[in-house]
Amino acid sequence: MTSRRDNRTLIRKGAALIAAVLLAATTLSACTKTDDEATTLESLREKGTVTVAFANEAPYSFEKDGDVTGGTIALHREVFKRLGVPNLKGVKTDWGGLIPGLNAKRYDLVSAGMSITPERCGQAAFSVPEINYTTALMVKPGNPMNLSNMDSVKKSGAKLAAMTGAIEADYAKELSIPNTMLVKDQQSGIDAVNSGRADVFALTAVSLKYAKDNTPGLNVEVTKPFIAVINGKEQNPAGATVFRKQDTSLRDAYNAEVKKILSDPAEYMRILGPFGFTKENIPDPSLTTEQLCSGK
Structure with missing residues (x-):
């Protein structure tokens, strides 16, 4: 026969179990809410810092002398300073990540001049176009395979290096270029050509020119810039700042401020010019994020 003491013990254990289950459910609910909660300009102002991801691709965003710098970093420092967020912290991340x-909330936005593409628009939200750019090829001295664009790479059978997740890797896939070597970052692509493991490295023209001009002893050549043609259509890539889809108010506040810089060529050049960007990199005002997201 069960005693009253045993009954009281069972009741206490049952109550403790129920309390533990409720606490776990509450904690899980709180975590889920935090993960889904939008990052707002107000929350960044309270912290005083915006945290940005960068892929270490010069001259967009890269490390130098222990600090993060570059054209997009300078742009973001300027915009967020105007928005009342005085500090910027960088988190180095491989391009594909x-x-x-x-989306895992490891940082507030991506500062990498990332191209706006339909696939990426399905995963994140983009600002207005900020940087218009062309493609170039880094090749061995003398350009022995006479490479000039992506089609010439395919026809020559050259071994191509391209960054994982970068638009040049997409070009290679669309054109079915064989022998494509995917590398994690800009320096790995440069090293692949320099060491002979790859014949050519495709990247934005401004990136390759900056690397050539600012790396003493780098024994390579960079071809003239070109516009890639895929399935008979000229590509018109434009880079932008990347936000999480739920952070629409933060993106809208950012867009309102960055548009002032984009409409003022002198101000644009003051901020991005020191990193090799020119007025030609300012996107046509008629080019919209919506157009690029739709693939038109």
């Missing part, structure tokens, strides 16, 4: 890390 930029958007996944953003």
Whole structure:
């Protein structure tokens, strides 16, 4: 026969179990709410710091002398300073991990001049176009395979290096270029050509020119810039700042401020000019994020 003491013990244990289950459910609910909660300008102002991801691709965003710098970093420092967020912190991330890390809330936005594409628009939200750019090829001295664009790479059978997740890797896939070597970052692509493991490295023209001009002893050549043609259509890539889809108010506040810089060529050049960007990199005002997201 069960005693009253045993009954009281069972009741206490049952109550403790129920309390533990309720606490776990509450904690899980709180965590889920935090993960889904939008990052707002107000929350960044309270912290005083915006945290950005960068892929260490010069001259967009890269490390130098222990600090993060570059054209997009300078742009973001300026915009967020105007928005009342005085500090910027960088988190170095492989290119292919930029958007996944953003959606995991490891940082507030991506500062990498990332091209706006339909696939990426399905994963994240983009600002207005900020940087218009062309493609170039880094090749061995003398350009022995006479490479000039992506089609010439395919026809020559050259071994191509391209960054994982970068638009040049997409070009290679669309054109079915064989022998494509995917590398994690800009320096790995440069090293692949320099060491002979790859014949050519495709990247934005401004990136390759900056690397050539600012790396003493780098024994390579950079071809003239070109616009890639895929399935008979000229590509018109434009880079932008990347936000999480739920952070629409933060993106809208950012857009309102960055548009002032984009409409003022002198101000644009003051901020991005020191990193090799020119007025030609300012996107046409008629080019919209919506157009690029739709693939038109």
